[in-house]
Amino acid sequence: MNLGLSEIRRTPGRFAAIAGAVGFIVFLALILAALSDGLYLGSTGAYRTTPAQYWVFSPTSGLELSRSTIDGARLEQVAATDGVETAGRLSVFNTTATSEGQDLQLSLLGADANTMPVEIIEGRLPEPEALEVVVDSQVTRKGIGIGSLITPTNGPDLEVVGVAGDAGFGFTTAWAQHDTFLEVRVSVRPELGALEGTSQALGITTDGTTADRIAEATGLSVATPQEAIDALPGASQQKITLNGIVY
Numbered sequence: 001m002n003l004g005l006s007e008i009r010r011t012p013g014r015f016a017a018i019a020g021a022v023g024f025i026v027f028l029a030l031i032l033a034a035l036s037d038g039l040y041l042g043s044t045g046a047y048r049t050t051p052a053q054y055w056v057f058s059p060t061s062g063l064e065l066s067r068s069t070i071d072g073a074r075l076e077q078v079a080a081t082d083g084v085e086t087a088g089r090l091s092v093f094n095t096t097a098t099s100e101g102q103d104l105q106l107s108l109l110g111a112d113a114n115t116m117p118v119e120i121i122e123g124r125l126p127e128p129e130a131l132e133v134v135v136d137s138q139v140t141r142k143g144i145g146i147g148s149l150i151t152p153t154n155g156p157d158l159e160v161v162g163v164a165g166d167a168g169f170g171f172t173t174a175w176a177q178h179d180t181f182l183e184v185r186v187s188v189r190p191e192l193g194a195l196e197g198t199s200q201a202l203g204i205t206t207d208g209t210t211a212d213r214i215a216e217a218t219g220l221s222v223a224t225p226q227e228a229i230d231a232l233p234g235a236s237q238q239k240i241t242l243n244g245i246v247y
Contacts, residue, residue, distance in 0.1 A: 029246050044232065045136060045167040046090065046109060047225040049117040052203025054211050055090075055228045057221045063231035065092060068200045074220065078202055081217045083209025088112030089178045089199035094171060095188050099150040100143050105171040106152060108133075110181020115203040116164075117175060122146060123162030126177050131184075133174040134162035142172070150174055155188040201228075 046065075047055065056078055061068035070089075079087040089112050097106040116125055117134065123146045126132035135144060140163060144150070149157045158174065167173060176184065178199065186193045204214070211222040223231070 043168065043170050044229045045117070045164075045173065046092065046169040047228045049119060049164065049167045050090075050111070050115050050203055051086075051118055051205060052088070052115055052225065053205050054203075054214065055223050055225065056087075056202040056204060056214070056218070057200075057223065057228075059219065059221050061221060063221060063223050063228055064233070065090070065200050065228075069195065070199050070202060070220070072197045074218070075199065075202060078204060078214070078218055078220070081209075081214055083206050083213065084204050085207055086114045086205045088115035088203050089201075090115045090203055091178065091181060091185075091198075091200040092169060093185050093189070093192075095152045095155070097150050097152045097155075097172075099148055102142060102144075104142075104150070106150065107169045107171040107173045108152065108181060108184060109169060109173065109175045110178040110185075110199070111175055111203075112178050114205070117167040119165040119167075120162050121165045123160075126161055126175070126180065128177050129179055130177070131156050131158050131180060132161045133158045133176045134164050134167075135160050135175075136168040136173040137163050137165050138168055139163075139172055139174070144172075152184060152188050155184045158184070 055063075056070070057063050057065070057068040058070055075087060075089065078084060089110065091110045092107060094105065094107050097104045113125070120134065121137060123134070125134060133150060135150075144160060146160055146162065148160045150160065151157050158176065160174075164175065167175065182196060186196065206214070211224065215222040
């Protein structure tokens with residue numbers, strides 16, 4: 001030990017270069033780890049931040065939200081299944097919007113009370129049938145907060161009434177009551193009017209019933225939140241790639 005310390009004191013420049021190189025590698029690893037976590041968490045909030053224990057999709061969707069369509073009768077069937085305690089809708093569509101003088105790429109999610117984000121860090125949840133939204137906490141960095149208006153292209157003004165923690169789903173994310181979501185979606189994209197009364201997924205809580213039993217009873221695809229996240233296009237691949245670089 002003493003010999004090593006003496007050598008460091010005698011030629012500090014050589015050891016400083018080595019320490020600097022190691023420190024720089026550690027710094028890069030931390031930056032990449034933070035980037036990986038940020039990208040992953042910012043695109044998976046719809047599944048991670050709600051109370052749902054399982055997510056239900058149409059059988060041919062491959063557990064992808066954008067490919068799934070579930071009608072109102074299916075919602076009633078799932079809610080009536082033995083072991084299911086609550087069932088709520090979830091849908092999403094992407095559109096352009098403006099708020100506080102900024103152009104946005106907006107991910108608008110529609111949810112029922114039992115599929116809304118659990119952690120509301122400021123304000124409150126939207127009221128039923130009101131043109132109100134809760135935004136992801138990251139949106140506040142754009143200067144958008146409670147009282148701001150978000151206006152989808154060709155759609156109505158949506159008032160921000162709350163901020164949810166860590167509830168992002170890709171782009172600038174806002175959550176509305178599902179019936180409000182349907183109203184906004186048909187305003188922005190009238191060609192989707194035929195989907196009125198449908199949702200893309202159902203979030204359910206149970207008394208311990210397994211996913212296989214629910215799937216057998218309903219004929220629908222049932223997944224855990226992690227399985228639904230893994231089915232998101234590019235989400236798991238992106239995390240694996242960045243983590244591989246870090247390791």
